[in-house]
Amino acid sequence: MDEQITALPARALGTFREVTVFLQVAPWSGNPFVRERPDCPIRTRTFGEKGGGMVTYLIVEYRRLVEIINVVWCV
Structure with a gap:
């Protein structure tokens, strides 16, 4: 997973850091990974x-x- 973070472009690093702070404060406000299971502890943001x-x-x-499983950058 460290490789995924290292591969992020420079313009994404600031907002990625913001997300990690957000995950510490309010992790349950992310979207459930499985929409049919809103109580699922695997989330996305x-x-x-x-x-x-x-x-x-x-x-x-x-x-x-909160354990980060995957980081993807598409743009």
């Missing part, structure tokens, strides 16, 4: 210009932890 990036993450509630 877009970031960047025109929503060109997406981060997929897992919320481990009992450990108060």
Whole structure:
């Protein structure tokens, strides 16, 4: 996953950092990975210009932890 973050273009790094802070503060406000399961702890959140990036993450509630699973940049 570190390779995915390293591969982000310079213009995406600032907004990616903002998303990581957001995940620490309000992780449940992301979109459920499986729409049919709104309580699913795997969530997604877009970031960047025109929503060109997406981060997929897992919320481990009992450990108060958010684990980033995947980072994609499409623009």
